[in-house]
Amino acid sequence: MSKHRAPFAAAALAxxxxxxxxxxxxxxxxxxIFVGGQQRPDVMRKILDxxxxxxxxxRVAVEVGGATSDQQQQYLNTVxxxxxxxxxxxxxxxxxxxxxxxxxxxxxxxxxxxxxxDAVMARYLPAYREANIVNGKVIALPYxxxxxxxxxxxxxxxxxxxxxxxxxxxxxSAAQTILKGENNPNLRGFSTAGAPIEGTVxxxxxxxWGAGGxxxxxxxxxxxxxxxxxxxxxxxxDLKASGVTPxxxxxxxxxxxxxxxxxxxxxxxxxxGYAWNRFQNDADSVVKGKTNVVPLPGFAGNQPATCIGxxxxxxxxxxxxxxxxxxLLKFLSSPExxxxxxxxxxxxxxxxxxxxxxxxxxxxxxxQFARNVVxxxxxxxxxxxxxxxxxxxxxxxxxxxxGTRNADQAIADMNTRLARVYR
Amino acid sequence: MxxxxxxxxxxxxxDERRLGFLLLAPAALLLAAVVVYPIAELxxxxxxxxxxxxxxxxxxxxxxxxxxxxxxxxxxxxxLNTAILIGVTVPGALVVGLGxxxxxxxxFTVKWPVRLGLLLPWALPLVFAGLIFRWFFxxxxxxxxxxxxxxxxxxxxxxxxxRLAFVALCVAIVWKSSSFMALILLAGLQTIxxxxxxxxxxxxxxxxxxxxxxxxxxxxxAIVVALIFRTITAxxxxxxxxxxxxxxxGTATETMAMYIHKTTIDFLDLGYGSALATLMFLISIxxxxxxxxxxxxxxGRG
Numbered sequence: 001m002s003k004h005r006a007p008f009a010a011a012a013l014a015x016x017x018x019x020x021x022x023x024x025x026x027x028x029x030x031x032x033i034f035v036g037g038q039q040r041p042d043v044m045r046k047i048l049d050x051x052x053x054x055x056x057x058x059r060v061a062v063e064v065g066g067a068t069s070d071q072q073q074q075y076l077n078t079v080x081x082x083x084x085x086x087x088x089x090x091x092x093x094x095x096x097x098x099x100x101x102x103x104x105x106x107x108x109x110x111x112x113x114x115x116x117x118d119a120v121m122a123r124y125l126p127a128y129r130e131a132n133i134v135n136g137k138v139i140a141l142p143y144x145x146x147x148x149x150x151x152x153x154x155x156x157x158x159x160x161x162x163x164x165x166x167x168x169x170x171x172x173s174a175a176q177t178i179l180k181g182e183n184n185p186n187l188r189g190f191s192t193a194g195a196p197i198e199g200t201v202x203x204x205x206x207x208x209w210g211a212g213g214x215x216x217x218x219x220x221x222x223x224x225x226x227x228x229x230x231x232x233x234x235x236x237x238d239l240k241a242s243g244v245t246p247x248x249x250x251x252x253x254x255x256x257x258x259x260x261x262x263x264x265x266x267x268x269x270x271x272x273g274y275a276w277n278r279f280q281n282d283a284d285s286v287v288k289g290k291t292n293v294v295p296l297p298g299f300a301g302n303q304p305a306t307c308i309g310x311x312x313x314x315x316x317x318x319x320x321x322x323x324x325x326x327x328l329l330k331f332l333s334s335p336e337x338x339x340x341x342x343x344x345x346x347x348x349x350x351x352x353x354x355x356x357x358x359x360x361x362x363x364x365x366x367x368q369f370a371r372n373v374v375x376x377x378x379x380x381x382x383x384x385x386x387x388x389x390x391x392x393x394x395x396x397x398x399x400x401x402x403g404t405r406n407a408d409q410a411i412a413d414m415n416t417r418l419a420r421v422y423r
Numbered sequence: 424m425x426x427x428x429x430x431x432x433x434x435x436x437x438d439e440r441r442l443g444f445l446l447l448a449p450a451a452l453l454l455a456a457v458v459v460y461p462i463a464e465l466x467x468x469x470x471x472x473x474x475x476x477x478x479x480x481x482x483x484x485x486x487x488x489x490x491x492x493x494x495x496x497x498x499x500x501x502x503l504n505t506a507i508l509i510g511v512t513v514p515g516a517l518v519v520g521l522g523x524x525x526x527x528x529x530x531f532t533v534k535w536p537v538r539l540g541l542l543l544p545w546a547l548p549l550v551f552a553g554l555i556f557r558w559f560f561x562x563x564x565x566x567x568x569x570x571x572x573x574x575x576x577x578x579x580x581x582x583x584x585x586r587l588a589f590v591a592l593c594v595a596i597v598w599k600s601s602s603f604m605a606l607i608l609l610a611g612l613q614t615i616x617x618x619x620x621x622x623x624x625x626x627x628x629x630x631x632x633x634x635x636x637x638x639x640x641x642x643x644x645a646i647v648v649a650l651i652f653r654t655i656t657a658x659x660x661x662x663x664x665x666x667x668x669x670x671x672x673g674t675a676t677e678t679m680a681m682y683i684h685k686t687t688i689d690f691l692d693l694g695y696g697s698a699l700a701t702l703m704f705l706i707s708i709x710x711x712x713x714x715x716x717x718x719x720x721x722x723g724r725g
Binding site: 078196384388399401402 | 475476477478561562563580582583584585669670671672673674675685688689690691692
């Protein structure tokens with residue numbers, strides 16, 4: 001603020017300050033944490049209530065925004081490019097630490113962790129430890145893990161005496177059998193994200209990895225025009241042609257899959273871990289106790305793959321209360337909070353031991369194998385330009401699923417534009 | 424210098440002039456802060472490689488512009504998409520808006536229902552209109568496909584077929600913008616003297632002849648004003664496609680403003696985004712000056 005405006009500002013501030021000065025504890029620290037609508041802000045509030053009761057003098061406000069990872073990031077982009085100090089702590093998607101490090105938006109945590117740094121980081125599952133260390137610096141701490149699984153309707157599979165599919169071929173034939181037998185016009189066989197959103201990146205990468213493909217070639221440059229890349233696209237063509245996927249797959253967003261499954265209109269779903277809790281607990285869920293989860297299918301002869309996801313907590317580089325914010329971060333990224341989240345929200349833990357906790361397993365029996373899925377899950381490409389990488393993949397896959405671009409055109413466009421980013 | 428020396432201002436005149444500048448200063452400073460400074464900043468950034476995800480701020484001359492105009496298919500495609508939306512929705516909104524204005528200009532005894540109907544779409548935020556129409560054209564739960572199914576036809580996928588998505592977008596934009604057109608045209612209609620129509624009736628002119636010979640020519644200034652406003656906002660079309668298709672399928676319905684938004688806000692490429700925004704700014708200026716030249720000639724003749 002320039003000097004000549006100071007008197008006005010002082011006058012404007014005088015009144016609230018007079019009231020603020022009245023309470024005895026002048027040491028009150030106010031923090032603000034930004035959480036997306038999909039990361040259970042209600043559960044975050046419960047966790048913060050516990051923190052506030054243990055840490056006198058600290059108050060944490062929750063700011064909720066953005067229904068998707070992209071919308072959350074758009075909001076943070078605006079706040080952080082303008083160097084706004086309003087937000088102290090924020091949840092960021094597992095794909096973002098590289099970008100936050102490059103842009104200088106996250107306060108590196110190394111100096112705050114001091115000599116404990118390596119011991120602290122060693123507690124986490126390896127994928128999450130690595131995701132949060134960029135160029136040797138700790139950019140954020142893991143909050144919860146996530147991965148994509150295959151959700152299925154146990155009642156329908158039992159009715160037709162079918163086993164949960166291990167390959168895409170088995171999935172297609174099981175879905176066709178059940179769709180035919182049920183003859184329910186609202187029932188769809190399998191769904192995954194197809195709209196131009198972040199989740200659609202995994203719709204391409206998962207079957208590509210599952211067919212043995214890599215995103216980067218031996219020279220470290222992106223190439224999706226491999227046999228595996230083509231096989232991945234062929235899978236979606238086949239599933240669409242056989243009527244297993246909804247005709248409007250190109251319009252499907254992540255949470256729409258949850259809603260369709262929850263209302264009993266979906267047999268198989270490629271979905272993140274968060275949905276489990278909603279299926280079991282939501283009042284309008286008709287699939288309570290009729291749902292189970294297995295690892296995503298692969299192609300016969302290849303190792304199945306999954307995208308790892310999950311949310312990290314970072315301290316804003318522009319926060320005015322960094323020390324208090326780091327303390328909050330240490331609490332939020334502790335085994336204790338990980339367990340609370342697992343029980344209250346079925347958020348997958350970032351600590352190996354929490355998967356074996358009996359109380360956690362009672363609520364989430366599927367966590368027994370979930371750990372192996374998370375450990376073997378793959379990371380989406382790591383790049384400070386990830387938003388552009390993601391956009392290139394998702395718009396092409398969306399156009400491909402909508403039928404406006406064929407496989408060759410989609411692959412050619414992805415490779416041209418990806419080469420420009422990785423130049 | 425000599426010319427100014429010849430005529431010396433009196434003390435009173437100089438004081439008045441100083442007062443005049445003093446009184447203008449706040450407005451000029453405000454304009455400089457909110458208009459001149461951002462535009463200067465935009466023009467400067469457009470000449471730099473300036474990407475928040477990569478270190479450095481490097482002068483690269485016109486490279487951003489040459490890339491946009493000669494190499495970036497996606498930008499040219501977004502210009503084409505915007506042009507299609509302008510070409511359909513500006514005349515579309517004019518026709519629908521004129522119809523609404525003529526309806527509202529009828530001597531109804533109770534005027535408010537028609538006027539409220541005119542104002543409501545205009546008062547609704549653009550994103551809401553986009554979300555409402557997205558639901559309207561939804562494949563499985565949409566109103567339009569419900570009607571089509573009732574008629575026994577196969578419902579199409581409005582928002583994931585590029586052509587149908589354009590149809591859906593145009594319907595939404597025309598619905599949203601024609602009420603603004605109608606408001607301007609209604610104001611124009613009410614300035615036309617009743618005596619002209621009375622005279623025409625005496626001469627035996629039909630209602631249609633009255634419309635062509637009196638209403639349209641008298642309404643021309645209002646039409647031009649409405650077209651200028653509508654075209655400029657149409658060049659900047661963002662909210663409705665953003666909410667309805669998000670540019671999809673693929674990038675088939677992406678407009679210029681959406682691509683600029685993506686480049687700057689999502690990719691954090693401020694240099695290239697500024698260049699694209701500069702190009703859009705130039706297109707807006709060009710469109711406005713064409714209209715303005717047209718109106719100037721018009722008033723000169725009249």
